[in-house]
Amino acid sequence: MLFRKILVGFDGSKGSWEALRRALALAAPFSAEVWALSVIEIPHWTAAVAEVDEQRALLEERYRQLHDEARQVAAQKGISFHTLVKVGHSAQTLVSTARAGEFDLLVIGHSGHSGVWGTFLGTTADKVVRHAPCTVMVVRW
């Protein structure tokens, strides 16, 4: 199967790094371009504007550093690499970005959440697999 545009959900977790490595490996033989998308989830129903702004600033800085590191890894492999940062709900943003950008593969790392969190909240992977407009690869690590 030929992949030309690959979107990776990238939040700096071990799973997302593994997803990025897989995406780069898949991209190499097809000369595909890889896009890393980092989603800033801001708190809901806040009591102060500051809660929103601080969370956003914190994650923007964190993602900036992570994207620099990821860019170096991609450059070593000679892959065309782009980064995106968006505010929103992780699963929803991954799906809408994959659709809007007409990506043909979406790669995400499994969160590793199980037990209480997994049961009550489900995982981002569950939701993305259910709604994505393209092929989805969930990387276990």
Added chain:
Amino acid sequence: MEHVWGTAAIWMALALVASLFSIRLGISVALVEIAVGVFGGNVLHLEVSEWINALAGIGAVVLTFLAGAEIDPESLRRHLKPSLAIGIAGFVFPFLGAAAFARFVAGWAPDSAWIAGIALSTTSVAVVYAVMVETGLNQTELGKLILAACFINDLGTVLALGLIFAGFDRWLLAFIAVTALVLWPLPRLTRWVIQTWGGRVSEPEVKFLLLALFALGWLATRAGSEAVLPAYLIGLVVAGVFHESRALTLRLRTIAFGALTPFYFIKAGLFVSIPAIISGAALIGAFLLVKMVAKLVGVWPLTRAFAMERRSGTYTTLLMSTGLTFGTISALFGLTNGLIDQSQYTVLVTAVIGSAVVPTLIAQTWFLPETAPAGAREPGQASVSTLPAMESSSLSEGED
């Protein structure tokens, strides 16, 4: 003294748990602290001591001050007419509607009914802001207008809370006169204190602002008013200075959210009675409905009058139906001063929390304006299909 440390440790443990849950769940720490307080009151049977009351009171005052200081004066000036009209209507209609409902339908005493009206008249600037950041609307003129209207709405709430129950005597006159005298030069004085002594370990600028808050708070209370009234006004007048001095904002915020507001929000939850939620469920739903309908009646026609298209008008109205901080402050004021009982407090606080959640969910799901930046809509509604459109909504983009 040993008892004080033990109590402080328990409250701080609850605050820490609330912080961790809020980070994990992506929900405001204030809401989780209220929930933790409900657990503390109903299960652990925690009690409130004099010094906890003091810390919680200071927390409410500093939080209110920070809320006032978050206004963007330039946006307010630019949208003065529509934001004044929408903000005033957003306050008056639910204030009178909820008070009338409490008095004539629920049969509450007059003072209790006024508290209901005040608590449900609010709009939560922070809740609205969070919703708009997610959709990108905060960067649009519509978003700025809505936020400015929210500040006007909350000013109405704070004025009502501060004046309706005040004793109309010489103390109130003194409070009004001194407040006016302090507010007028305060922005210049604050800027001067920051420039002259700012950025030192002894934090003179923080102490200067706390002095103003505490002194006017004392005078307000002495006049039978509420300390949050001058706090909000001080916040509004120094907002411009705060926009210039991010470091000062951060330091005050750290003090507030680290050591003061947890006591306030946990205390607010402590008095919520779970049996009263169950027995008053219908009344809670009714109050929430009254608030939303009153906002609809008051705000929606004005949005149309100011040439907002139908969908944007409905979205604006729904966002203006939210509430949280000032709603709980008003209800707690009523409980503390014996104006409402614990059951009524429970009904009001639960309705206020409901108003933080329900209108935002409806607005986000069905009424997101067409003017929202590309990529902000639900996947099914997305109008963008190309990469450049998608990129326009991203905060940042980079490439190799």
